Amino acid sequence: SQTIHQWPATLVQPVGSPLSLECTVEGTSNPNLYWYRQAAGRGLQLLFYSVGIGQISSEVPQNLSASRPQDRQFILSSKKLLLSDSGFYLCAWSEKGGRNEQYFGPGTRLTVT
């Protein structure tokens, strides 16, 4: 069966510090991968998606970047965090070939102080 992991679960970082969040998927090959952010009291916003290694598309301009160095690894990064980067970050995957059921990881709660 497929599983998706995210770490860390929680993170408190000062403004201006770098960020690296990692997501890995097991039990599937060549998945579509997604990064979402959920600000407090708001809905989920898609940040990035990837259809393959090295292929990243950004949905909104922001202070963040994403990379996919391996088939089942998706990384969210920032060089300098802003207060507005605080939120609940969720990674998700879906299969190729016609099904858009997305399966979400447990999330990382980021607080920028």
Next chain:
Amino acid sequence: DAKTTQPPSMDCAEGRAANLPCNHSTISGNEYVYWYRQIHSQGPQYIIHGLKNNETNEMASLIITEDRKSSTLILPHATLRDTAVYYCIVNLDYGGSQGNLIFGKGTKLSVKP
């Protein structure tokens, strides 16, 4: 913006059926109706999706009206663990560049003993 309209909140007695409505009057012919739920502080969980026929799985049933402008998610025997925010999403049935699930505010379902 989300293409769906849902009531902000609903209550349901434990053991009774929970019927969650969703309006999607602008749905196009090749768009599916997806339902997800998010339990507090967790990632969203896929529940069910359908195009025009009613669908049932181990979690829920999805009833789509003949004109496809509205649907109802039915949890046949709600338990306290079904307390969550339920999201109705209209989207194409493939991922990648078309996989942007637009989560609106959803319906907060409270199952009471």
